[in-house]
Amino acid sequence: MFYYICLRRRCRSGSRGEALGSRRAVELGQRAALPVTVEVEQYAKEVLDFSSHYGSENSMSYTMWNLAGVPNVYPSSGDFTQTAVFRTYGRWWEQCASATAPFRRTPRSFHSRDYLELAFEEPVYPTAVEVLETYHPGAIVRILACSLNPFSQNLPVDIRWEVLWADEPTKAPSPHARQFSPTIRPINFSTNLLRLEVNSSVLEYYTEMDAVILRGVRERPILALYKMPIIDMSDLSDSEEELSESGALCCRPAARHNLGNGYFDKLPYELIQLIVSHLTVPDLCRLAQTCKLLQQHCYDPLQYVQLSLQPYWPRLGDAALAHLQPRCTLLQRINMSWTGNRGAVTTTGFCSFIRACGTSLVCLKLSCCHFLNEASLEVVAQTCAGLRELDLSSCDRLHPQAFSHIAKLARLHRLVLYRTKIEQTAMLSILTFCTELRHLNLGSCVMLEDYDVVVSMLSVRCRGLLSLDLWRCRNVSERGVAELVAGCSLLEELDLGWCSSLHSSTGCFQLLARGLPRLRKLFLTANRTVCDADLEQLSASCPGLEHLDILGTRMVSPAALRKLLRSCPRLRLLDVSFCSQIDTRTMQELTSLYPAISIKKSFTQ
């Protein structure tokens, strides 16, 4: 009877069954003398990689490195410096004109926008992963485990990533701290490398995390108690075979029963192409195996004009790239962000792919691609003469010398260099030749020595600039701002967050407002000098303002804010966190008067 109850319990408990089961086994099998499994609990030892963070590159405030070690803040809730915070939240950045168009064929199950990778001390078979979130929880959408031990010297040939848990982005009911402990799938290898993928698009403010706990057992759980995972159609472990299947796969006959194929082949070519264009890339590869006709359709280069490989980052390697090569001759937009790390893609493989498929490339996204080096950028520059969009954000291991090749891409419209190590000379060289730049992101580019010179060059050469991100650009001054206003008068978006060298007393913000009437987004985050006079000038000169961030100034009064809200009917986002004159009462009053505006007021307690 007891045994029966235990069996039933085991079935119902699902993926936790392994842990519960082992305990049950101990209870049951005192006579059977099963080994007692000890559960090991570990905090993260080191943060290895991440796609973005809010804080400064050499700081411990709001940076991803805070996720290592024991929690500092939990269970308190609030906006604390000792937590890990990503760069963006909500949908605000997607709604800007500077946002890049989404890629078609993104699988519906892929929601990730940012990621971080954590290494733990000891590899274990995971039984639970707990994330201590301290502010606006709910962003985590996927947890993966890797078979590689990042601290071991040798790099194994096959590195497997398994999804422990995945779900859609959800919003927790309150912005307060919580311990997030989803039910994870059991896996059959021990791991000390976890990856968390997040999407905070439904959240009201920046999500913040304090620590991650990995619970697991040292010994491999007994197979009998181990529940096999359900094969998921979008399971990545299948897709590699499909992607790497070459044309040598023989087709199967159309129908053994000779029922015909329902006149499918009578449809016009374009119509079948249209139908097939709705499939995701793995499904496209699977469909290609069904018959010769569909193989012809699925391998048609017209299906590969836009290609997003980011959702398949764990499986993308040189072999897959080589097999995609023949189909990608008409490639125009490709997203390879997050792919190829830890040796999966080599520069040779990447270069040969670009040489073969890059001639008509218009958009190339290589965010967090740590396999890139100078040679690969050189090949990109040589081959993709018509490139309009290049995203190299968080490629922080890329040698500064590599960026000089970007200057050859004279048709560039959009360039993202967030968190790269680009240096002054390469930057000036790019600005000299890439005169068609419309969107430029230089956030957290710490190796640029003199931002005034950079901005000055920008204002002379790139007069069509629409958006400029100078987040945390430490030494841009009022001289730079003056030249920017004079030269790039079409500017619609300007991010000067945490630029502490700008002082309102020089009149730079008022000059900015007067000189940029088309301004839609202005971030003056943590500039303690923003005052009423600046807001009044914005009210007078920038009626199209949609996003405004004036976090952390003591000099802005409720009256000036009211005037701004009256004058800017298109305002949708207003961040007045830590503005000491704007109290909660004013906040509530303004929120009720202007329901269309999201007014953000963060708190620490």
Place this chain on the structure above:
Amino acid sequence: MLSVLSYGRIVARAVLGGLSQTDGRDYSLVTASCGFGKDFRKGILKKGMCYGDDACFIARHRSADVLGVADGVGGWRDYGVDPSQFSATLMRTCERLVREARFTPTSPVGILTSAYYELLQNKVPLLGSSTACIVVLDRRSHRIHTCNLGDSGFLVVRGGEVVHRSDEQQHYFNTPFQLSIAPPGVEGAVLSDSPEMADSSSFDIQLGDIILTATDGLFDNMPDYMILQELKKLKNSNYDSIQQTARSIAEQAHNLAYDPNYMSPFAQFACDNGLNVRGGKPDDITVLLSIVAEYTD
């Protein structure tokens, strides 16, 4: 003429002295803290390790023991700014830097500079100013590295005598060097010294040395001989006895501060400069008392 015994003693001392320099043991600081806020709130820890507008921290790292004091400048109260916020945040940030190994033991100025930079990275607009004194013991090399900005400071006592002390840094009377973050617009009117202006020093240390780190509330009320008298009562490197001694020093300073007839060092200095004053100086008092001992995990 030296007797055999005295000669033998000299040789032994030389040999032992030589031995102790090649001593492979790691050292550590056993530290206790005590203090009193100015407004008679005896030793109530507001946020932990805060006494009035003073703040302090004690941090351990595998390679070093670090401690520090900061004296928040009270004048900010007149402008509606809580002076204890700056000093407390500065000290907590220093502690965090040490715990997370973001420092070099040979450069306490580096700790101060990083901590000040981190204060500026806070979303919350902090205001205020404070002095700072940081003492780092490098376990392996048996050296103490210090930096001092302002009128807090430290004493190193060996064999009942002061062998090292810090110097006060003052701009003018009762205006020490200070780290500060001022509201925009008044930056010109507010004293703001950079961390690089701190005095640094490094020296060797021996087992049994006593290090007293304190804010000016102690040094302005208790002259050296009184402090040395209290330290004589310290017999072993037990934490409890250190705590007891620290407490007695702080208490004595606190009592003297409110004695109107006592000629305190502060009053003495004022008289030397032409001001006819007498009595103690009521101020926040923070005392960190450390003994150099062997490192045990």
